[in-house]
Amino acid sequence: MFRRLHEPANAVTIQIDGSPVRAAPGDSVAAALLATGNPVCRQSPASGADRAPFCMIGACFECLMEIDGVPNRQACLVPVREGMQVRRQARPTPVGAVASPADKVAS
Amino acid sequence: MSAPGDFDVIVIGGGLHGCSAAYHLAAARLKPVVLEKHVVARHASSASAGGVRRLGRDPAEIPLAMASIEMWHAMRATLGDDGEFRATGQVRVAENVDELRQCEARAAQVRALGYDHEVVIDRKELRRLVPAVAEQCIGGLYTARDGYAFPFKATTAFRLKAEALGAVVKEDTRVEAIERSGERWLVTTNRGPFRAPVLVNAAGAWGAEIARMLGEEVPIEPVALMMMVSGRMPHFLDPTVGSMGRKMSFKQMQSGTVVIGGGHRGRVDPLTELTELEFQFLGESARTVAAIFPLMKHAPLVRCWAGIEGFTPDELPIIGPSKAVPGVFHSFGFCGHGFQLGPVVGSITAQLVTGGKTNLPIEPFRVDRFAGSPPQA
Amino acid sequence: MSAIDLAIVGAGPAGLAAAATAAELGLSVTVFDENTAPGGQIYRGIEAVAGPRARDLAVLGPAYAAGKAVVERFRASKAGYSPATTVWLVQKDRRLGILRDGKASMVEARRVLIATGALERPVPIPGWTLPGVMLAGAAQSLLKASGMVPAGPVVLAGNGPLLWQLAAQFVAAGVNIAALLETGSAYKAALPHLPAVVLAGGYLAKGLGLIASVRKAGVPIRRSVEGLRAVGKGRLQAVEFTAGGRAERIPAELLCLHQGVVANAQLGMAIPLKHEWVEAQRCWRPVLDAWGNSDVEGIAVAGDGAGIGGADAAVHAGRIAGFEAARALGRIDAAARDARAAGDVAAWRRHLRARPFLDALYPPARALRVPADDVMVCRCEEVTAGQVREAVRQGGTGPNQVKSFTRTGMGPCQGRMCGLTISEIIADALGKPVAAVGTYRIRPPIKPLTVGELAALE
Ligand SMILES: Cc1cc2nc3c(=O)[nH]c(=O)nc-3n(C[C@H](O)[C@H](O)[C@H](O)COP(=O)(O)OP(=O)(O)OC[C@H]3O[C@@H](n4cnc5c(N)ncnc54)[C@H](O)[C@@H]3O)c2cc1C
Ligand SMILES: Cc1cc2nc3c(=O)[nH]c(=O)nc-3n(C[C@H](O)[C@H](O)[C@H](O)COP(=O)(O)OP(=O)(O)OC[C@H]3O[C@@H](n4cnc5c(N)ncnc54)[C@H](O)[C@@H]3O)c2cc1C
Ligand code: FES
Numbered sequence: 001m002f003r004r005l006h007e008p009a010n011a012v013t014i015q016i017d018g019s020p021v022r023a024a025p026g027d028s029v030a031a032a033l034l035a036t037g038n039p040v041c042r043q044s045p046a047s048g049a050d051r052a053p054f055c056m057i058g059a060c061f062e063c064l065m066e067i068d069g070v071p072n073r074q075a076c077l078v079p080v081r082e083g084m085q086v087r088r089q090a091r092p093t094p095v096g097a098v099a100s101p102a103d104k105v106a107s
Numbered sequence: 108m109s110a111p112g113d114f115d116v117i118v119i120g121g122g123l124h125g126c127s128a129a130y131h132l133a134a135a136r137l138k139p140v141v142l143e144k145h146v147v148a149r150h151a152s153s154a155s156a157g158g159v160r161r162l163g164r165d166p167a168e169i170p171l172a173m174a175s176i177e178m179w180h181a182m183r184a185t186l187g188d189d190g191e192f193r194a195t196g197q198v199r200v201a202e203n204v205d206e207l208r209q210c211e212a213r214a215a216q217v218r219a220l221g222y223d224h225e226v227v228i229d230r231k232e233l234r235r236l237v238p239a240v241a242e243q244c245i246g247g248l249y250t251a252r253d254g255y256a257f258p259f260k261a262t263t264a265f266r267l268k269a270e271a272l273g274a275v276v277k278e279d280t281r282v283e284a285i286e287r288s289g290e291r292w293l294v295t296t297n298r299g300p301f302r303a304p305v306l307v308n309a310a311g312a313w314g315a316e317i318a319r320m321l322g323e324e325v326p327i328e329p330v331a332l333m334m335m336v337s338g339r340m341p342h343f344l345d346p347t348v349g350s351m352g353r354k355m356s357f358k359q360m361q362s363g364t365v366v367i368g369g370g371h372r373g374r375v376d377p378l379t380e381l382t383e384l385e386f387q388f389l390g391e392s393a394r395t396v397a398a399i400f401p402l403m404k405h406a407p408l409v410r411c412w413a414g415i416e417g418f419t420p421d422e423l424p425i426i427g428p429s430k431a432v433p434g435v436f437h438s439f440g441f442c443g444h445g446f447q448l449g450p451v452v453g454s455i456t457a458q459l460v461t462g463g464k465t466n467l468p469i470e471p472f473r474v475d476r477f478a479g480s481p482p483q484a
Numbered sequence: 485m486s487a488i489d490l491a492i493v494g495a496g497p498a499g500l501a502a503a504a505t506a507a508e509l510g511l512s513v514t515v516f517d518e519n520t521a522p523g524g525q526i527y528r529g530i531e532a533v534a535g536p537r538a539r540d541l542a543v544l545g546p547a548y549a550a551g552k553a554v555v556e557r558f559r560a561s562k563a564g565y566s567p568a569t570t571v572w573l574v575q576k577d578r579r580l581g582i583l584r585d586g587k588a589s590m591v592e593a594r595r596v597l598i599a600t601g602a603l604e605r606p607v608p609i610p611g612w613t614l615p616g617v618m619l620a621g622a623a624q625s626l627l628k629a630s631g632m633v634p635a636g637p638v639v640l641a642g643n644g645p646l647l648w649q650l651a652a653q654f655v656a657a658g659v660n661i662a663a664l665l666e667t668g669s670a671y672k673a674a675l676p677h678l679p680a681v682v683l684a685g686g687y688l689a690k691g692l693g694l695i696a697s698v699r700k701a702g703v704p705i706r707r708s709v710e711g712l713r714a715v716g717k718g719r720l721q722a723v724e725f726t727a728g729g730r731a732e733r734i735p736a737e738l739l740c741l742h743q744g745v746v747a748n749a750q751l752g753m754a755i756p757l758k759h760e761w762v763e764a765q766r767c768w769r770p771v772l773d774a775w776g777n778s779d780v781e782g783i784a785v786a787g788d789g790a791g792i793g794g795a796d797a798a799v800h801a802g803r804i805a806g807f808e809a810a811r812a813l814g815r816i817d818a819a820a821r822d823a824r825a826a827g828d829v830a831a832w833r834r835h836l837r838a839r840p841f842l843d844a845l846y847p848p849a850r851a852l853r854v855p856a857d858d859v860m861v862c863r864c865e866e867v868t869a870g871q872v873r874e875a876v877r878q879g880g881t882g883p884n885q886v887k888s889f890t891r892t893g894m895g896p897c898q899g900r901m902c903g904l905t906i907s908e909i910i911a912d913a914l915g916k917p918v919a920a921v922g923t924y925r926i927r928p929p930i931k932p933l934t935v936g937e938l939a940a941l942e
Binding site: 051 | 518519520521525532535536537539540543568586604613616617618619621623625626629630631632633634635737738748863864866895896897900931932
């Protein structure tokens with residue numbers, strides 16, 4: 001969705017959902033994501049709708065991604081690092097979608 | 108009703124206990140007014156963890172808790188709203204053999220009193236009920252029909268039903284003085300006087316202030332109990348989980364958020380009604396949670412808060428008639444576990460108002476039980 | 485743990501200027517900021533715009549380049565700097581809760597300066613959660629920090645100086661601007677403040693220059709835009725609106741929204757410092773004395789976090805706060821403070837003279853302050869304006885109750901994206917002033933901590 005005014009010097013490579021993405025040192029993970037064709041970073045926990053980074057200054061919490069195994073990190077505040085593993089976050093399984101063990105006891 | 112300021116009963120305090128009393132009084136065809144200095148459920152009754160728990164209650168409270176749980180299960184039918192009550196059970200985990208022995212002793216104690224709601228569960232049953240529990244947990248205590256509700260919504264459910272039955276709720280109305288005028292009580296507020304022959308003191312942590320206005324001294328310590336809540340997590344837990352050995356209450360709500368308490372105390376200024384959180388205790392709370400639920404390690408805690416609750420020296424509430432003056436009934440100072448009791452104590456109060464007695468044993472909660480006891484060091 | 489003299493939260497112009505000033509007077513100072521480099525919002529990435537990116541200065545403009553001097557003076561001072569550090573708590577006793585390297589810990593300070601700057605005002609329109617819709621400042625942050633610009637056609641919508649500034653920067657960078665949609669500017673209301681803005685120096689000429697450069701580039705401009713909506717299936721495809729009674733639809737890949745900035749008061753509110761509603765800026769700000777001191781002993785606020793004044797005012801406010809810290813901690817006496825700060829106080833006042841004009845010229849549109857029922861106002865929990873009004877009908881008299889009814893403000897942003905809108909909707913529904921309705925009770929941690937991070941706190 002965004003393009004760079006210059007090609008980055010000393011580019012680093014991170015993985016987003018397993019695909020390599022080139023980024024400039026100093027880029028935030030969210031910036032690296034937005035330089036790809038797909039700005040979506042996660043599904044909203046409430047409805048599951050796709051969301052993308054919105055404020056880029058750490059205020060809106062739309063850019064939450066799993067970074068190096070840690071979920072819910074603010075991708076707009078985390079700088080890229082060579083080899084970083086980034087994942088888009090799926091909507092958490094809602095409560096009630098799974099039968100409750102207590103229900104089974106009762107029935 | 109003759110004058111607009113005239114009611115059958117004045118209920119002081121718009122928390123769960125005041126709203127429940129108002130509902131039961133209105134259901135008994137009386138006209139109560141609830142006077143609340145802020146808004147309904149401003150204090151303990153919205154800050155609460157909302158645990159609907161009989162598990163581990165003081166023996167004195169068990170008869171009341173047994174009656175109350177039936178009222179929670181019937182809430183949708185009686186109030187038209189269940190306050191998001193979910194009967195997913197309550198578990199207390201044991202992390203070592205000592206704690207498991209305590210579980211067995213407790214279950215035996217409860218059985219000896221004639222109840223069978225608390226049962227010991229083994230490692231396998233614990234994992235069936237709470238798959239996410241840590242390896243070191245070897246069993247626990249379990250009550251199947253307990254659960255949790257959404258405190259604000261449960262309180263609001265009582266309030267709305269009470270209003271539908273004719274009760275009046277006055278928010279932003281602070282009781283400043285109480286005096287006897289003939290056969291009635293004259294209650295002075297920032298919004299003018301209210302009169303009624305009967306008063307219910309449901310002022311929570313401020314219940315002793317109201318009692319003092321009536322010439323009755325009750326030792327109540329206002330305490331700030333701290334809570335934390337996580338962001339929405341994938342569904343992993345149904346029952347509410349506590350611990351035999353550590354301070355923890357832990358539940359996943361309908362929204363997927365995890366509500367964490369356990370009685371860690373913050374600082375409170377009862378005058379300004381402001382609380383401050385003590386983060387080193389919340390740090391301990393976080394370590395407990397991480398130890399019992401390892402999958403919580405990366406769970407974001409999105410909010411922390413503290414609610415003000417009144418504690419008595421024996422950690423049992425004050426319930427029943429004033430011993431100093433006629434026509435006054437107390438229901439306050441629930442010591443951090445009055446949520447589950449909300450439905451039943453409101454009905455007890457209504458029974459006392461209408462018939463002067465109740466069939467539930469409330470003697471242990473009488474207001475004058477601390478009188479004459481040696482002063483606290 | 486020995487206490488530092490002055491802990492500063494925020495490495496924007498206010499925090500940096502305060503740090504340099506206080507350190508030059510011999511105080512031990514540490515600046516905490518959650519970004520990895522100093523500069524704050526306006527000077528974001530300023531140290532990185534060098535070497536191969538030096539050319540970007542031509543795009544970013546002279547106002548941005550002015551930040552170099554501010555950062556250099558800070559770097560030359562003895563002030564300590566803790567980047568990538570979130571301050572999630574400030575206590576009345578001046579202990580700070582910080583998060584660094586995945587661990588929470590506490591820092592003690594004899595004085596605290598909150599210089600947390602501004603946030604963009606939320607712009608709730610239908611479709612504003614679609615990927616492809618961002619705040620204008622977000623797009624600008626990408627330009628500053630990473631030298632990135634929109635690849636496809638972009639629509640800029642809203643009002644305020646920053647929107648025009650971004651448009652001018654995009655023009656300079658050769659971005660395809662499909663349209664600039666102004667949601668209304670109140671020239672008549674602003675007119676009485678014209679003499680003051682002229683006296684403030686530079687502001688008018690700068691603004692007119694930006695507007696002229698955008699016009700000259702032939703960017704399609706629509707005025708008095710209403711009914712703004714972002715449309716698309718799972719992704720922004722077009723922007724719809726009416727202007728001059730005519731409905732229009734403009735295809736776009738990116739929509740940048742802006743309605744001015746408001747004080748980022750979250751940290752101070754959580755203490756809590758006393759706050760007041762500022763009608764002219766339609767936001768909350770802390771109540772401060774002339775030296776930036778709050779109602780809590782030893783805690784001061786400077787810069788846009790104290791009410792919007794802009795970057796130049798923020799520098800002077802920061803320096804004033806630095807002198808005051810030195811006085812409060814006994815390094816200089818009141819007379820020395822007054823003498824040293826005199827120039828900054830005069831300059832600060834001069835810059836603030838521009839505000840009434842700008843505030844009056846660019847009021848947030850009513851439809852964006854008090855949106856229609858179907859508009860989502862809380863992005864985290866997906867609550868609509870209609871649900872908020874329903875909670876008011878059920879007896880909700882303030883934001884905290886509406887929060888309990890609807891879950892607004894309960895998500896991870898803790899109300900940053902919905903707080904103002906919720907207060908405005910409730911005030912409007914009850915026919916009360918916003919000041920009487922109040923805002924959410926903000927509690928620390930003002931940003932989520934994970935269980936593991938908090939567990940590190942002993
Ligand atoms: C953090 C926390 C967690 C808890 N968790 C649980 C749990 O899991 N399970 C459980 O069973 N219990 C729990 N509790 C306890 C339970 O929530 C309380 O016992 C219960 O809500 C008390 O209700 P109340 O109506 O007595 O008090 P409150 O809800 O505090 O209501 C008293 C009201 O009286 C008003 N008032 C006081 N003085 C005046 C005056 N002069 N004039 C007018 N109004 C006045 C106050 O403003 C207040 O709204 C918890 C409590 C807290 C704080
Ligand atoms: C997105 C955005 C872009 C802007 N761009 C411009 C512009 O180009 N030109 C212009 O004239 N004005 C701009 N402004 C207006 C801007 O507010 C001021 O011009 C100026 O930056 C204010 O300076 P300050 O020092 O008060 O705060 P800021 O520059 O905002 O600095 C505050 C700093 O504090 C940090 N911070 C906040 N809270 C915490 C916390 N809890 N823990 C750790 N760190 C924290 C922030 O990340 C930030 O780095 C912008 C505002 C925003 C919101
Ligand atoms: S994009 Fe808003 S917090 Fe990261």
